[in-house]
Amino acid sequence: MDVVVIDYGAGNTRSVRTALQRLGCSTSLTSDPALVRTAPYVVLPGVGSARSAMTHLDATGASDAIRQRFRDGAPLLGICLGMQLAVSSSEEDGGVSSLGLFPGVVKRLADDRVPRLGWAMVEPLGEAFYFAHSYFAETDSATDFADGVTAVVRNGAFIGCQFHPEKSGDAGLNFLASCLSLV
8 A cells, every 4th residue: 555654844754654664555755735635545643843743734735635635534644743733723832723623632741741751551442552742632532542641533534643653563563554454
């Protein structure tokens, strides 16, 4: 399967592409709106700041392509920051309007948990995944949790995970494979 990994000038693109290639996917790294709209599968990776990512996505036209892709019901996976960008807004960087694919707000974790690094059990998935974040999405689209924090969101053809499947060993590869199998 051909998978577009969206380039917004930061992120964990190398490790995401490597994980996808381990699953037999061919990958390209781009923010070209035409490719974002038409690819069989698109991943919006994580790592970076909300404002910087949205500035880049808006400047390249990729943000509108992502919104259209969501409206069309085309599959899209958001990882960490990529998941957080899917909701309406973020408190990060003094407040940022995000992609607004569905309602929600990204909030900073409690001070005693920032940054949250390490492995945590995700329920009801029943497996541990690797987390590295300081913010979390609060949304009615949340389906899975880890330590009381949103771990997975699902809305239409969008799946988002706060954890890093590309850093989560076999459990992460299995999660990615299950997302890809929905195409």
